[in-house]
Amino acid sequence: MPAAPPPPRKPHFAWSLLRNSWRQLTSMRTALVLLFLLAVAAIPGSVLPQRAVSPEKVTAYYTQHPDLAPKLEQIGGFAVYASPWFAAIYLLLFTSLVGCVVPRLRDHFRALRTVPPDAPKRLERLPQHAAVEERADDPADAAQAAASELRKRRFRTKVRERGDGTWTVSAEKGFLKETGNLFFHFALLTVLIGVGFGHWYGWHGNRILVEGNDQGFCNSVTQYDESSLGPRVDAADLPFFCLRLTDFQAAYQTTGQPKSFDADVEVQTKQDGPWKARHFTVNNPLRLSQANVHLLGHGYAVELRYTDRFGAQQTKVVPFLPTDGLFTSSGVGSFPDVNIDPKTNKRDVNLQVGFEGVFVPTVDPAGGATSVFPAENNPALFLTAYRGDLGVEVGNPGSVYSLDQGQIANGELKKVSGDRPQRLTPGQSWTLDDGTKVEFLATRPFATLAVRYDPTATLVLAGAVVGLLGLMLSLGGHRRRLWFRISPRDGSGSLMEAGGLPRTDYPGFAEEFGQIVGAARGPDGGTP
Amino acid sequence: MAELSNQLMAVTVLSYLAAMVLYAAEYAFGNKSHIGRAAQRPARQLVGAGAPVPLDDPLPAAEEPAPKRDRGVLLGRIAVGFNWLAFALHLGTVVTRGIAADRMPWGNMYEFTLTVTLVGSAVWLGVLTRKPELRHLGLFAALALVMLLGADGLIAYAPVGPLVPALNSYWFIIHVSTIILASGIFLIGAVPAAMFLVRAGYDEGKRRFPYSLGAKVPEAALLERLTFRLHAFAFPLFTFGALIAGPIWAEASWGRYWGWDPKEVWAFISWIVYASYLHARATPSVKRTVATWIAILGFATMLMNLFGVNLFFSGLHSYANAGG
Numbered sequence: 001m002p003a004a005p006p007p008p009r010k011p012h013f014a015w016s017l018l019r020n021s022w023r024q025l026t027s028m029r030t031a032l033v034l035l036f037l038l039a040v041a042a043i044p045g046s047v048l049p050q051r052a053v054s055p056e057k058v059t060a061y062y063t064q065h066p067d068l069a070p071k072l073e074q075i076g077g078f079a080v081y082a083s084p085w086f087a088a089i090y091l092l093l094f095t096s097l098v099g100c101v102v103p104r105l106r107d108h109f110r111a112l113r114t115v116p117p118d119a120p121k122r123l124e125r126l127p128q129h130a131a132v133e134e135r136a137d138d139p140a141d142a143a144q145a146a147a148s149e150l151r152k153r154r155f156r157t158k159v160r161e162r163g164d165g166t167w168t169v170s171a172e173k174g175f176l177k178e179t180g181n182l183f184f185h186f187a188l189l190t191v192l193i194g195v196g197f198g199h200w201y202g203w204h205g206n207r208i209l210v211e212g213n214d215q216g217f218c219n220s221v222t223q224y225d226e227s228s229l230g231p232r233v234d235a236a237d238l239p240f241f242c243l244r245l246t247d248f249q250a251a252y253q254t255t256g257q258p259k260s261f262d263a264d265v266e267v268q269t270k271q272d273g274p275w276k277a278r279h280f281t282v283n284n285p286l287r288l289s290q291a292n293v294h295l296l297g298h299g300y301a302v303e304l305r306y307t308d309r310f311g312a313q314q315t316k317v318v319p320f321l322p323t324d325g326l327f328t329s330s331g332v333g334s335f336p337d338v339n340i341d342p343k344t345n346k347r348d349v350n351l352q353v354g355f356e357g358v359f360v361p362t363v364d365p366a367g368g369a370t371s372v373f374p375a376e377n378n379p380a381l382f383l384t385a386y387r388g389d390l391g392v393e394v395g396n397p398g399s400v401y402s403l404d405q406g407q408i409a410n411g412e413l414k415k416v417s418g419d420r421p422q423r424l425t426p427g428q429s430w431t432l433d434d435g436t437k438v439e440f441l442a443t444r445p446f447a448t449l450a451v452r453y454d455p456t457a458t459l460v461l462a463g464a465v466v467g468l469l470g471l472m473l474s475l476g477g478h479r480r481r482l483w484f485r486i487s488p489r490d491g492s493g494s495l496m497e498a499g500g501l502p503r504t505d506y507p508g509f510a511e512e513f514g515q516i517v518g519a520a521r522g523p524d525g526g527t528p
Numbered sequence: 529m530a531e532l533s534n535q536l537m538a539v540t541v542l543s544y545l546a547a548m549v550l551y552a553a554e555y556a557f558g559n560k561s562h563i564g565r566a567a568q569r570p571a572r573q574l575v576g577a578g579a580p581v582p583l584d585d586p587l588p589a590a591e592e593p594a595p596k597r598d599r600g601v602l603l604g605r606i607a608v609g610f611n612w613l614a615f616a617l618h619l620g621t622v623v624t625r626g627i628a629a630d631r632m633p634w635g636n637m638y639e640f641t642l643t644v645t646l647v648g649s650a651v652w653l654g655v656l657t658r659k660p661e662l663r664h665l666g667l668f669a670a671l672a673l674v675m676l677l678g679a680d681g682l683i684a685y686a687p688v689g690p691l692v693p694a695l696n697s698y699w700f701i702i703h704v705s706t707i708i709l710a711s712g713i714f715l716i717g718a719v720p721a722a723m724f725l726v727r728a729g730y731d732e733g734k735r736r737f738p739y740s741l742g743a744k745v746p747e748a749a750l751l752e753r754l755t756f757r758l759h760a761f762a763f764p765l766f767t768f769g770a771l772i773a774g775p776i777w778a779e780a781s782w783g784r785y786w787g788w789d790p791k792e793v794w795a796f797i798s799w800i801v802y803a804s805y806l807h808a809r810a811t812p813s814v815k816r817t818v819a820t821w822i823a824i825l826g827f828a829t830m831l832m833n834l835f836g837v838n839l840f841f842s843g844l845h846s847y848a849n850a851g852g
């Protein structure tokens with residue numbers, strides 16, 4: 001027996017597997033499959049509520065589907081676009097993209113530097129062909145004439161002389177198509193990277209800002225109603241600025257549809273620096289150096305003054321959240337630190353006071369606590385009073401927009417007004433059963449602001465625009481080649497033949513070919 | 529004015545319907561019409577994938593010796609006449625609607641669809657003018673318009689109303705108008721796409737119902753090219769409208785350029801699917817029928833975004849609410 005053949009190339013197995021997988025991954029078919037997967041994977045995010053978009057709807061989903069919701073939560077159902085499986089798809093897609101376009105970039109550079117190849121033997125086999133015509137000039141001149149015509153049309157042109165006295169002119173055009181295509185695909189990478197960095201280094205916060213110098217806020221996490229910082233941002237990194245709302249104007253159509261919103265603010269951008277007046281509207285955010293302030297919405301804040309049984313007064317300005325488009329708004333005024341006996345200075349937790357209220361800017365003449373117009377034509381406040389333990393000490397985060405319903409249910413907090421809410425107009429006061437008094441002083445407008453910093457927004461935009469331009473070049477471009485062959489004619493003059501090859505779908509090629517050949521032949525049409 | 533617009537809308541649908549019936553009549557009676565001949569043209573250009581298929585080739589002209597009097601051609605001409613009439617009425621509907629609302633007529637889903645179909649109709653008539661031999665697609669183009677307009681009037685109708693302030697921005701106008709243009713072209717692109725699939729099936733010998741329609745539609749390669757050109761034209765427009773102008777406006781108005789709002793999600797999905805179509809068409813190993821199916825799927829996602837998202841999901845884009 002002959003010596004055993006060398007063992008199968010084991011060490012190469014892993015290598016070839018790797019190489020084959022890479023080839024698979026970077027094939028256009030795989031890219032297609034991954035694109036498809038990406039589209040399918042995006043669907044659940046429009047069906048299920050997303051925490052990043054509307055957290056309150058996620059909470060509602062939990063109450064509606066208590067069994068299903070935790071399972072969906074586990075697989076990222078409420079944060080589809082941040083889930084590992086969604087990321088896996090787009091990261092694979094972009095790996096494939098890199099693996100695909102880098103070699104193409106190399107090839108393209110090479111193609112840009114190579115001269116157009118010489119004419120094929122049989123021009124008549126090409127999709128476009130112009131039959132032999134006689135010319136008066138000799139081949140060298142004829143070739144120069146054809147070449148200059150092609151150069152005028154911005155073809156890359158090469159003139160060759162063959163040993164037998166024949167000349168050929170080769171020309172190629174349309175490299176912009178591939179250039180555009182590469183720009184497009186690289187721009188997609190830029191956009192992805194930009195979006196990623198924007199997520200890491202950006203932050204945002206939402207805040208209700210009530211009109212008045214006493215209601216301003218400064219840019220820090222604790223002063224936002226809701227905020228989120230990118231993974232690479234620290235609370236201490238937030239730039240300093242303070243804002244206060246000096247005026248808010250809302251204009252409405254007679255139907256109650258909003259027409260315009262305008263906010264006037266004062267901004268302080270340096271500690272103890274001057275306050276500067278600025279103005280912004282819905283589509284024109286307030287652009288600060290490292291944050292943009294957007295006007296998202298507005299509403300009314302109610303100013304309540306409570307006088308307790310010892311005669312002490314407290315004033316609160318509480319934003320009431322609109323519950324419909326006509327600004328029927330609801331909110332609460334909580335007074336936990338009232339009815340404190342000045343002698344003992346001891347607080348009786350059962351003497352805390354809270355008000356639930358509905359505010360309507362224009363009260364329905366037919367009665368009822370709903371608004372019929374969003375501006376304050378006939379404002380009224382409907383209050384229900386509660387006394388007892390508000391439950392604020394228990395460490396229960398609770399909401400600033402509603403009373404603790406648990407305390408009401410377990411009787412710790414008791415309703416002390418009648419069956420129907422007390423109706424108050426601005427300036428009116430209401431004396432409760434224990435002789436204490438609440439006054440509805442006035443309303444103030446508030447603006448709902450979104451403050452946001454996205455360091456890469458410009459990069460992403462630039463990427464998108466370059467991508468679009470590349471796409472247009474790519475879809476509109478046509479790569480094509482043209483050849484002339486000019487051979488000497490017996491006696492004097494020459495014979496000219498031409499052929500053309502579109503390398504991509506190009507319906508207008510026949511026409512272009514005809515024009516070029518016609519021009520190269522000259523006005524006298526060749527034949528002497 | 530709003531009332532006039534509504535009446536015009538009803539007449540518009542009826543005219544498209546009339547055009548459709550006439551196109552259908554031509555289809556049924558016009559056996560030996562130019563369309564039949566165009567359909568029977570040998571597929572000589574089909575030499576190898578990627579080979580040029582000169583769409584601009586002069587096809588047999590419509591006026592070629594009509595054997596005796598061709599009822600089909602006559603019916604076809606009347607159909608085109610009705611098609612133009614319907615377009616004029618359609619334009620009137622949109623313009624009066626805009627005058628009634630005193631703004632661009634695309635503030636809600638009803639108006640948006642009304643304008644998209646108008647663009648679709650214009651694109652179709654443009655294609656028809658340049659390539660009369662494609663007339664037989666008229667039946668299917670009119671069918672698509674009638675169905676969309678009918679659905680629009682029945683489920684999406686909303687009385688004239690003003691825009692909410694967030695929509696008062698020129699980026700909004702740019703954003704919506706480019707998306708409308710792109711959608712209208714995609715809409716008309718879906719017609720040759722569907723008919724290409726039918727015709728390709730017919731050419732393979734399938735004779736069951738949808739494929740039997742393939743007997744008289746234009747040649748497969750012609751339909752496929754038209755499909756590609758319409759999509760290749762609409763795709764950059766859609767990219768600009770939905771993925772550039774939209775985010776620019778959203779940034780100014782809501783503070784973030786992209787927020788995965790349901791409408792944004794579906795625009796993203798449509799974009800990916802149409803990109804897949806162009807990609808698939810450029811991939812040599814993918815058959816043209818498969819690629820074309822992807823284009824049809826793309827249109828289905830556009831419809832989903834237009835009707836489905838507005839009706840089933842709520843989001844910031846709720847200005848597009850059905851029924852106001």
Ligand code: HEM
Pocket residue numbers: 025026027028029031035093094096097098100101181185188471474475802803804806807810811
């Ligand atoms: C990230 C997602 C991608 C998107 C949205 C995308 C989109 C597109 C679009 C719209 C086209 C058509 C433009 C044209 O025909 O000129 C195209 C062409 C092309 N794509 Fe992609 N692509 C993606 C990823 C990839 C990947 C991963 C590869 C490589 C595996 C690739 C390779 C190509 C090639 C070679 C063409 C040109 C085909 C030709 O024109 O001959 N693309 N792509």
